[in-house]
Amino acid sequence: MKGKHETESKKKADDKGGSDAGVFASCSFADLGLHSTLCQHLQEKMGFQVPTQIQAQAIPVVIAGRHVLVNAATGTGKTIVYLAPIVHLLQKHEPRIQRSEGTFALVLVPTRELCMQVYGICEKLLHRFHWIVPGYIMGGENRSKEKARLRKGISILIATPGRLLDHLKHTQSFMYTNLHWIVFDEADRILELGFGKAVEEILDFLGSRQNNSVCKEGKGGRTEKFSRQNILLSATLNEKVNQLANISLEDPVVIGIDDKNNSSVVPNSSISNFASLRSGMDGDLQHCDTLPSNSRDSYNLPSQLIQRYVKVSCGSRLVVLLSILKSLFEREISQKIVVFFSTCDAVDFHYSLISVFQWSPDLQAERNQKQPFVRCKIFRLHGNMEHDDRRKVFQSFSSEKSALLLCTDVAARGLDFPKVKCIIQYDSPGEASEYVHRVGRTARLGEKGEALLFLQPVEVDYLHDLQLHGVSLKEYPLQKVLDSFLSHGQKLNSKKLLSLDTHPWVLFLQKTLENFIGNESKTKKLARDAFCSWVRAYTAHRGELKRIFMVKKLHLGHVARSFGLKEQPSLVGRSHQIQAQKRKRNQMQGRSSKRQRGLSTKGKRLLKQLESNVAGS
Ligand SMILES: Nc1ncnc2c1ncn2[C@@H]1O[C@H](COP(=O)(O)OP(=O)(O)OP(=O)(O)O)[C@@H](O)[C@H]1O
Numbered sequence: 001m002k003g004k005h006e007t008e009s010k011k012k013a014d015d016k017g018g019s020d021a022g023v024f025a026s027c028s029f030a031d032l033g034l035h036s037t038l039c040q041h042l043q044e045k046m047g048f049q050v051p052t053q054i055q056a057q058a059i060p061v062v063i064a065g066r067h068v069l070v071n072a073a074t075g076t077g078k079t080i081v082y083l084a085p086i087v088h089l090l091q092k093h094e095p096r097i098q099r100s101e102g103t104f105a106l107v108l109v110p111t112r113e114l115c116m117q118v119y120g121i122c123e124k125l126l127h128r129f130h131w132i133v134p135g136y137i138m139g140g141e142n143r144s145k146e147k148a149r150l151r152k153g154i155s156i157l158i159a160t161p162g163r164l165l166d167h168l169k170h171t172q173s174f175m176y177t178n179l180h181w182i183v184f185d186e187a188d189r190i191l192e193l194g195f196g197k198a199v200e201e202i203l204d205f206l207g208s209r210q211n212n213s214v215c216k217e218g219k220g221g222r223t224e225k226f227s228r229q230n231i232l233l234s235a236t237l238n239e240k241v242n243q244l245a246n247i248s249l250e251d252p253v254v255i256g257i258d259d260k261n262n263s264s265v266v267p268n269s270s271i272s273n274f275a276s277l278r279s280g281m282d283g284d285l286q287h288c289d290t291l292p293s294n295s296r297d298s299y300n301l302p303s304q305l306i307q308r309y310v311k312v313s314c315g316s317r318l319v320v321l322l323s324i325l326k327s328l329f330e331r332e333i334s335q336k337i338v339v340f341f342s343t344c345d346a347v348d349f350h351y352s353l354i355s356v357f358q359w360s361p362d363l364q365a366e367r368n369q370k371q372p373f374v375r376c377k378i379f380r381l382h383g384n385m386e387h388d389d390r391r392k393v394f395q396s397f398s399s400e401k402s403a404l405l406l407c408t409d410v411a412a413r414g415l416d417f418p419k420v421k422c423i424i425q426y427d428s429p430g431e432a433s434e435y436v437h438r439v440g441r442t443a444r445l446g447e448k449g450e451a452l453l454f455l456q457p458v459e460v461d462y463l464h465d466l467q468l469h470g471v472s473l474k475e476y477p478l479q480k481v482l483d484s485f486l487s488h489g490q491k492l493n494s495k496k497l498l499s500l501d502t503h504p505w506v507l508f509l510q511k512t513l514e515n516f517i518g519n520e521s522k523t524k525k526l527a528r529d530a531f532c533s534w535v536r537a538y539t540a541h542r543g544e545l546k547r548i549f550m551v552k553k554l555h556l557g558h559v560a561r562s563f564g565l566k567e568q569p570s571l572v573g574r575s576h577q578i579q580a581q582k583r584k585r586n587q588m589q590g591r592s593s594k595r596q597r598g599l600s601t602k603g604k605r606l607l608k609q610l611e612s613n614v615a616g617s
Pocket residue numbers: 002003004005006007009047048049050051052055072073074075076077078079080234235413414415416440441444445
C-alpha cells in the first residue's frame with residue numbers, strides 16, 4: 001500500500017547522495033497552508049518530512065479552491081496533492097461535517113487496486129479527524145454492503161467509474177448534494193479503459209459540467225453556494241484528458257506542464273492557465289478530433305531510472321526471460337521484480353511454469369536433487385482473477401521484501417508497491433505512455449530502479465518511437481548473462497557465436513523447457529492457450545504501432561517455441577472461443593479497453609490469414 005516507504009523522506013534523499021534532490025521541495029507542509037495537526041500527522045505518523053516539489057506547487061492552489069490539472073512524473077506523490085488539501089478543508093469546516101451530510105469529495109480511479117490504495121492513504125490521513133469518514137465503492141464488491149455504507153454516509157468516497165454510476169442511478173440514499181470536489185486520478189487511463197461515456201454521465205448526474213456551480217440545501221439545514229472544484233491528475237496526458245479537462249475544469253490552473261514540452265515537475269512555480277485545453281472542443285469525450293497538445297510530447301521519467309532493452313529473437317524469448325530472472329535473483333536474493341505481459345493467459349502460463357519448473361545444475365544428478373529454476377516467491381495479477389485473489393495479491397506483494405510479480409497492465413497504473421527494483425516488459429507496452437507508467441512502478445520518489453524492455457529484432461523501431469517522446473534506452477548485456485551459466489570450456493566456444501539462438505545455454509534450456517512442458521499436461525494446456533491469446537494481442541496493435549509490431553512477420557513456429565511448445569497449436573476455433581469469452585466479460589463489466597475492444601478489420605484479416613495458413617499446413 002502507499003506509504004510503506006514513507007520513512008524519513010528527506011533524510012533518505014540526502015543519504016542517496018541527492019539523487020532525488022529534485023523530488024523534494026525546500027519548504028514545509030505548514031508553509032503550504034495545511035493545518036498544524038495534519039502537518040504533524042504527515043511528519044510523525046506517515047514519515048513525510050517535507051513535501052515533494054509537485055505537492056509544494058499544487059497544494060496551495062487546491063486549498064485556494066481552483067480547478068487544477070496536475071501532470072507530474074510517476075511516484076512523485078500526486079495522491080497527497082489532492083487528499084491533504086481536501087482533509088485540511090473538511091476538518092476546519094464549522095460546524096463539523098456530519099456523516100449524514102453524505103459525500104463531500106469524490107475520487108475517481110481506473111482500477112480496483114488503485115481504489116484500495118487511495119482509500120488506504122485516505123484512512124491514514126484521517127487518523128486524527130475521526131468525524132470525516134472515508135469509503136470506497138468498486139466493481140467486484142458486494143453492492144448491498146456498499147449501499148448500506150453509502151446510506152450511513154461517506155465523506156470522502158473513492159470509486160471506480162462503473163460502480164459509481166451504478167450507485168448514482170440505483171442507490172437513492174446516496175447523498176451527494178454537498179459534493180464539493182471531484183478528483184480524476186490517472187485521468188487518461190480512466191478514459192482509455194472506455195469509461196468516457198460513464199464519466200460524462202457521472203458529471204451530468206452530479207451537475208458538474210463546466211460552469212455548473214450549484215446552490216443547494218444540506219441535510220443539516222446548511223444552505224451554501226458550492227462551486228465545485230475538480231482536479232485531474234496523470235503522469236501522462238493525451239487528447240482525451242484535454243477533452244475531459246475542457247468539460248470539467250473551469251478556468252484551470254495547470255501544474256507540471258512546461259511550455260516547450262509536456263514534461264513534468266517544473267522546478268520553479270510555473271502555474272498558469274492552460275489555454276490550449278479550452279480550444280475547439282465539443283465537450284463529447286467520444287468524439288475527440290481535436291488534439292490541442294502534441295502527441296509527440298516528451299515524458300518525464302525519473303532521472304535515476306536505468307532503462308535498457310534486450311533484443312531477442314522470438315523463439316528464444318522464454319529462455320532469455322527465465323535466464324535473466326534467475327540471474328537477477330541469484331545476484332540479489334532480496335529484491336522485488338515486476339514482469340508485464342500482454343494477456344491474462346500469458347500471465348497464467350508463466351506463473352504456472354516458473355512455480356513448478358525445476359532443474360538440476362548437474363546434468364547427471366538424480367531427480368530428487370532438482371531445485372527451482374528461479375528461486376523466489378511468485379505472484380500473479382490480472383483482470384480475470386477473482387476479486388478477492390486480486391486484493392490478496394496486491395496486499396501480499398506490497399508487503400513482501402523479495403518477490404516476483406507477473407501481471408498485465410492492470411498493475412501498470414498508480415500502484416505503489418514499495419521497493420520494486422526492476423520492471424521487465426516482456427511483452428511490449430504499445431503506446432509510449434503505457435511504457436512510462438509501467439516503468440513508473442520502480443524508481444519512485446528518488447529511489448533507484450531498473451527497467452528492461454524485450455524486443456524482437458524486427459521490433460527495434462519501437463526504440464525510435466520512444467525516442468520521439470524523449471525516452472532512450474541502452475542495450476542490455478545479454479551475452480554476458482547467458483555466458484555466466486556456462487562452464488569454462490563452453491564459455492570459450494560461445495565467443496565465436498554469431499547468433500544467440502545457437503548459444504549452448506539457450507539450446508540446452510530450450511530443450512529442457514520443451515521436455516518439461518511436454519510432460520506437464522496442465523502447463524502445456526496453459527501454454528497453448530497463452531500462445532493463441534498472445535498472437536491475438538499482437539494482432540491488436542493499433543495505429544502506427546502496427547508498422548512496428550507486424551503480424552505478417554511473426555513466425556508462428558517460433559512463437560510456439562517461446563511458450564516452450566515443440567509444435568505450433570492451431571489458432572482455428574480457439575480465436576472464436578476467446579472472442580466469445582471477451583465479449584461476455586466486457587458485457588459483464590459494461591466496458592471495453594482499447595485492446596479488448598477487438599481487432600481492427602485489418603487485424604481480423606491478418607488473423608484469418610494466419611489461421612488459414614495453420615489450417616492448410
Ligand atoms: N512528501 C512525501 N515524503 C515522502 N514520501 C512521500 C511524500 N509524498 C508521497 N510520498 C510517498 O511517495 C510514494 C509515491 O506517491 P504516489 O503513489 O502518490 O505517487 P504518484 O505520483 O501518484 O505516482 P503514480 O503516477 O505512479 O500514480 C508513496 O509511497 C507515498 O507514500
